[in-house]
Amino acid sequence: MDGAELAYDTALSTLLAVLVYVLVKVSLDAIRQWRARISVLIVGSGPVGLTAALVAVRSGKVLKLTVLDERYRTALLCRPQQIALDPRSVRFLLRLGVDFDNMEGCWRGEHFFTKVGVFQEHLLSILEQKRQKVEIGVHLGTKFSEEYLRRIPGGAWPKVIIIADGSCGDSCSVLGISSDYIVESCHAYGANATIERLDQRQVPTPEIKAHNLYFDLSAYGVDALKEPRNPTQPTAKPGFHLKIYGTFRNRYMALACTAADTKMVRFLRHTANSSIMKNIFHQSFNAYKTDIEPRLNDLTLHHMQCSRKLFEIMLSHRRVSAAYIEGDNVAVTVEGEAARVLNFDTGCGVNLGMRGLESLGTFIYKTATALDQNDVFEALSAKIQHSKQVAETFRQTGLASTLFE
Template sequence: MDGLPAGVAPSPGEKAEERYRALAYDTALSTLAAVLVYALLKVSLDGFRQWRARIPVLVVGSGPVGLTAALVAVRSGKVLKLTVLDERCRSALLCRPQQIALDPRSVNFLLGLGVDFDNMEGCWHNEHFFTRIGVFQEYLLSILEQKKQRVDVKVQLGTKFTEEYLRRIPHGQRPRVIVVADGSCGDTCSALGISSDYTAESCHAYGANATIERLDQRQVPTPEIRAHNLYFDLSAYGVEALRELRNPGSKPGFHLKIYGTFRNRYMALTCPASDTKMVRFLRHTANSSVMKNIFHQSFNAYKTDIEPRLNDVTLHSLQCSRRLFEIQLSHRRVSAAYIEGDNVAVTVEGEAARVLNFDTGCGVNLGMRGLESVGTLIYRTATAVDQNDILEALAEKMQHSRQVAETCKHTGLVEAMYG
């Protein structure tokens, strides 16, 4: 034996100690092997469980954001059954002529969901895609129809979400995730008991909107027109803007956007918050014709060459803000919730979650930002081991929603108007 002189046999105590060490070593090896087998088995079983996990998902609202949310759900790979509800009928949804402009970030997001813009009526300009709301919705509905081969997809148009509707669903088939995208006037959140409190925050800018409908014009997608650093001749009202412009410390002028189809034309005018004479006048003037004249002149100056000018006959159909107003973003304080009794995770998206009081045509893009984390929420809810996992996923979803609102407040107008 090592450590003993040659020819000297170990004592009985030493033999017992040696056997004890050998036994302890064998026991440690056995325990380690058992732990490794258990860990490997658990990882395998957890992986198999996560791979097999599928849950029912309900989307309330079939506007552009709601239908995109439905596509996100299908693409998550964790949906057993997808139901889309909307109280409006199909014809009321698809006939809407309003134009939407999908910015590059939204385009890339939709490309990742399998949207093929080459097969959708619309046009491209500066990496933006312009189409009508009805066309976009019809395309997404057609994609969802194709997904029925792999996922149980049910689109129920003309059906309103109520507490009674939820109670009628058999317990084993109730949704584990509800995506609320029924717009700023929807009452689904109220039916689910989610607080209706909103936080309104300034975007540090002033703006005004105008719209005109000309029935003799075409209802086709049209690129946006943008003009920057504009000043207006308001000398007839006693405001000398040119003198302000010559001042070294003068603030930048106004930004103008003309968008929509030739038939339904929209205009947005905005400027960063300032206290110049012109801004003060346009914020407080009681003369409602001032803004109409500004929009009238702006449209005729920057319209496309192939559309007619506004004249005295068509001017009466121009509707616009009476004066400049402060641009604010309102966002829901509670944008995600957990219904404990039914074990349901709820997320609020689109204009049901956040909305500008200033229409720039960018509402759909703002809604798309919130959807970027919906797939993760569905995946984590489907594979959750316990309630804490779901609550953690909802906390991260709320954090993302707050970040979307914060980013929009600081850079939303830069992307939609100033750029």
């Protein structure tokens, strides 16, 4: 055998060895990823927390799932507030196995409206059905605290912790995550009102929207029709936008307008007369309510509470929305109103929380199959970027899509 043949055989043998090594490594990595399973802890069993639980189960990478909530089942499921699920949220939930046909509520187009308690009970029933595939523990009446963490045996900490305990929760502080928020304007002004009438039924109803509203404030010296116009300034979207939502018993109203320096807006932002806004909501409700519900009159007006004046609509989102606890090798993500919240209730707060969950399945998969800390950090970085994008998108266009259109 001459030198050329020897070199050829050596090169071929080396190539075959490399190919075998690559094939074995790829196969072992594929098997490792396929078999990878982790433990996940979710703090909060509200709509976002329970939806996060379904996302975790659907990821196929969860061996043990634990859901905690300091509220007991009765307090959790009797909540009368109504939630509105837009088409995007509906499609997301359908992929998770939510059966809207077997849930109390109503449709308008592709939007679905139901009560918070009904929605939570349905998600709990789905989780109950998943126990055959995943070890699931739902512990209601159990508070997430430093004492709870101390009771976890060494080495048994969950790989992923999802915080979804709402805007008033303190679970992030238990884990040492900063409580700082970034507060940004949504370029709009708004006001809210609530009406509780115990003689009405707790029945979910579709939202009612009205646009381009003006109010007769001439009695207070404000005439919208004589508003001076500045030709050098771009024309703002005219008038106010109204949304009426909630059940017949618990009615809510949101009134908003794009930020504009008009005489009427200035007056309603700075007036000290609280009866003006109450009168606006009173007249608006009677003008746009459904035909089958009673009007508000002077005798029932005391059932309504509302903002004293227009205020700037602000979105607060957590400066740190994900973290890594190095000593225990735990990845933490913050979701729902624990991550971002409006100072203005439009009835779409759950939808804002659902947006954040759209990247949760990928985050869990990448964390479960990570080879080292760098892979976990990449998963955390992607989750943080998505959380920021959710906040920025809503700040720019959220009110337009949920209230102004």
